Amino acid sequence: MPYFLCSSNLKQSPAALYPTRKEDMQLVTQAPGIQVDGCDQPGATKTETAYERIRRLAAGNAVVVFTAAGCCMCHVAKQLLFGLGVGPTFVELDREAAGPEILAALYGLTGDARHQQQPVPAVFVGGKFLGGVETLMACHINGTLVPLLKDAGALWL
Amino acid sequence: MNSTSTQYVTSRRMGLYEPIHQISMWGDFKGNVCPNTSASMIIEVETKLDDQSEDTSHGTLGPSNNYDQEASKPDKVLRRLAQNREAARKSRLRKKAYVQQLETSRLKLLQVEQELERVRQQGAYLSGGYDASQFGYSGNINPGIAAFEMEYGQWVEDQNRQMFELRAALHSQLAELELRILVDGAMNHYSYLFRMKATAAKADVFYLMSGMWKTSAERFFLWIGGFRPSELLKVLLPHLDLLDQQLLEVCNLRRSCQQAEDALSQGMDKLQQTLAEAVAAGRLGEGSDIPQMSNAMERLEALVSFVNQADHLRQETLQQMDRILTTRQAAQGLLALGEYFQRLRALSLLWANRRREPN
Numbered sequence: 291m292p293y294f295l296c297s298s299n300l301k302q303s304p305a306a307l308y309p310t311r312k313e314d315m316q317l318v319t320q321a322p323g324i325q326v327d328g329c330d331q332p333g334a335t336k337t338e339t340a341y342e343r344i345r346r347l348a349a350g351n352a353v354v355v356f357t358a359a360g361c362c363m364c365h366v367a368k369q370l371l372f373g374l375g376v377g378p379t380f381v382e383l384d385r386e387a388a389g390p391e392i393l394a395a396l397y398g399l400t401g402d403a404r405h406q407q408q409p410v411p412a413v414f415v416g417g418k419f420l421g422g423v424e425t426l427m428a429c430h431i432n433g434t435l436v437p438l439l440k441d442a443g444a445l446w447l
Numbered sequence: 448m449n450s451t452s453t454q455y456v457t458s459r460r461m462g463l464y465e466p467i468h469q470i471s472m473w474g475d476f477k478g479n480v481c482p483n484t485s486a487s488m489i490i491e492v493e494t495k496l497d498d499q500s501e502d503t504s505h506g507t508l509g510p511s512n513n514y515d516q517e518a519s520k521p522d523k524v525l526r527r528l529a530q531n532r533e534a535a536r537k538s539r540l541r542k543k544a545y546v547q548q549l550e551t552s553r554l555k556l557l558q559v560e561q562e563l564e565r566v567r568q569q570g571a572y573l574s575g576g577y578d579a580s581q582f583g584y585s586g587n588i589n590p591g592i593a594a595f596e597m598e599y600g601q602w603v604e605d606q607n608r609q610m611f612e613l614r615a616a617l618h619s620q621l622a623e624l625e626l627r628i629l630v631d632g633a634m635n636h637y638s639y640l641f642r643m644k645a646t647a648a649k650a651d652v653f654y655l656m657s658g659m660w661k662t663s664a665e666r667f668f669l670w671i672g673g674f675r676p677s678e679l680l681k682v683l684l685p686h687l688d689l690l691d692q693q694l695l696e697v698c699n700l701r702r703s704c705q706q707a708e709d710a711l712s713q714g715m716d717k718l719q720q721t722l723a724e725a726v727a728a729g730r731l732g733e734g735s736d737i738p739q740m741s742n743a744m745e746r747l748e749a750l751v752s753f754v755n756q757a758d759h760l761r762q763e764t765l766q767q768m769d770r771i772l773t774t775r776q777a778a779q780g781l782l783a784l785g786e787y788f789q790r791l792r793a794l795s796l797l798w799a800n801r802r803r804e805p806n
Contacts, residue, residue, distance in 0.1 A: 360721055362749050366714035366756070373706050408752065424759055427707045431763040432770070433699065 340388060340395040348414035352444035353378035356396060356412040363423045367411040370426060374436070376444045383410065416442030564799050591650025598643055599660050602636070603792075609633050610785035613778055627774045633781045637765055641758045644672065648754045652747075655754055662795035665788065671711060671757035676764040677704040679784065686783045687776060696771045700764065707760050715753055722746040 338346070348354045353371060355378050357364035371378050383389035396409035399419055413420040415438050420426065429435035439445040609632065616629055648655050658669040668674060680701040689697065725743040769777050 360746075362714045362718040362721065363752060363756070365717045366710045369713045370706060370710035373709060424756060427710075427756070427760055428763050430703050430707055431700065431760070431767050433696075433703070433767075 340391040343388060344392060344395055345417070347379075347381050348419070349417040351379040352376075352416060352442040353439065354381060354414040355379070356381045356383060356392065356410055356414075358382070358393075358410045359384040361408075361410055363408060364411040367413060367423050367426055370423075370430065374430075374439065374445065376439060378413075378444075415439060415444070561800060589651050589654070591647060592654050595643060595647040595650070596660055599640075602640055602643070606636065606785060607789065609636060610782055610789065613782045613785070617775075617778055617782065623774050626778050630769070630774055630777045630781060633785075634765060634769060638762065641762050644758055645755055648672075648751045652750045652754055656750065662792045663798065664791045664795040668791075670708070671715065672754045673757060673761060675708060676761050677701050677708055679787075680704065680764070680768075682787060683780055683783055687772070687780055689772075689776070693771055693776075697768070700767055700771070704760070704764055711753065711757060711760070718746060718749055718753065 344356075347356075353376050355364070355367055355371070357368070357380050359382060368378070368380070381392075383393055386392060393409055396412045400409050400412060400422055408422060411423055411426075413422070413426050420429070420438070426435065429438065436445065609629070613629055613633065616626055621629075644655060654660070655672040658666040658672065661669070665674075668678065670678075680697065684697060684701075687697075722743060725746050728742065768780060772780060
């Protein structure tokens with residue numbers, strides 16, 4: 291049985307766990323555009339697809355988690371990250387103007403993952419999609435989460 | 448039993464032998480006899496006594512054909528006294544036989560109860576619609592749960608067989624490859640359990656959460672429908688022969704498990720809170736309930752995902768241990784784990800039987 295590298299010197303992303311980031315981002319950028327308002331100001335001309343919005347929001351912080359109100363699994367992801375000393379940015383879809391569109395886009399991202407039926411919570415680390423709560427815990431158990439967080443600058447020491 | 452002895456005493460004191468009354472009493476008893484040797488003995492004794500009692504009844508009522516040779520009164524009186532003594536002796540014998548039969552029935556009842564408990568603990572009983580009551584079962588048959596219980600019973604048997612094989616393999620110094628096959632087999636067996644549980648969770652998540660499919664001692668350690676990975680690591684650690692680097696990794700794993708468990712537990716607390724709020728929403732005390740239930744139902748759906756995530760955590764922990772350990776260490780670890788659960792199950796059975804000892 292191949293041994294999985296779990297040393298703390300791991301630099302590259304744990305590709306064996308989920309689709310590579312490049313493929314994900316290709317999916318994101320090539321997806322048919324769902325136009326959403328880019329700004330809060332009514333009547334703004336700048337629009338972006340939901341995917342672009344996700345990418346923009348995800349790039350805004352080292353760790354970004356998309357959540358929904360009343361979703362207890364989102365609470366689990368939150369508590370796990372807090373417990374590690376991470377201060378993630380939470381994007382609550384109920385409060386987002388383009389919430390439903392973003393949710394639909396997230397379905398596309400998480401649909402392929404094993405057992406992953408819930409689009410939220412959707413965890414992004416270093417601007418790249420990590421996965422849901424199942425992937426988050428799996429990465430933590432096999433020791434790849436903490437190095438990933440450090441690489442993204444979400445953790446020091 | 449009291450009524451019997453009272454009647455017995457009364458008959459003696461009065462010097463009267465009331466065969467018909469006593470026969471009817473034993474007769475009732477005869478109807479309830481179960482098929483074993485003491486029963487046939489009872490019947491034998493009864494028929495014998497029945498024959499003799501008819502003779503003596505003749506004697507009691509008045510001079511009969513058997514006794515017309517004796518003319519003297521004292522002789523008659525003596526004879527009657529002898530007959531009474533005889534009747535009393537026979538009655539004592541019958542009482543003894545009756546008591547023996549009662550004891551046998553009682554033992555049999557204990558055995559049946561024990562069997563029931565054992566079978567129940569193996570999970571082969573109808574289920575569905577559980578309350579907290581340990582001894583009741585609802586009339587509803589949940590086919591998904593019934594299937595799970597049967598499968599789980601088989602799983603435990605297979606588990607015991609695998610532990611036996613692992614033990615033999617470790618003692619006989621098998622080659623690494625063969626040991627590896629056994630280890631993989633044991634790991635797959637756990638994966639199979641988690642798949643079974645996932646299916647059962649869809650059938651009745653509350654059943655899984657209650658742990659009713661496990662034995663009582665196992666249930667004591669229940670955490671979201673199964674064992675707590677960090678606790679298991681704590682139990683296993685002293686029984687593994689680890690290198691320093693491995694020890695470090697296992698300690699890291701235990702800490703990561705603890706953190707993941709805490710996060711899941713807090714998620715469960717949140718779920719409880721939101722469910723309580725959903726159920727209590729609106730006005731309480733006016734008998735209205737329909738509007739809130741759909742909200743509460745949605746909350747309950749989340750419970751299934753919690754059980755799934757907890758099982759996923761267990762699975763991941765086992766796999767990570769497999770990565771950290773050598774094949775031999777993994778075999779030892781899996782054996783220790785299997786034996787630990789075997790002991791818990793044995794403890795449950797011991798405890799259940801201990802309750803039944805008469806004091």
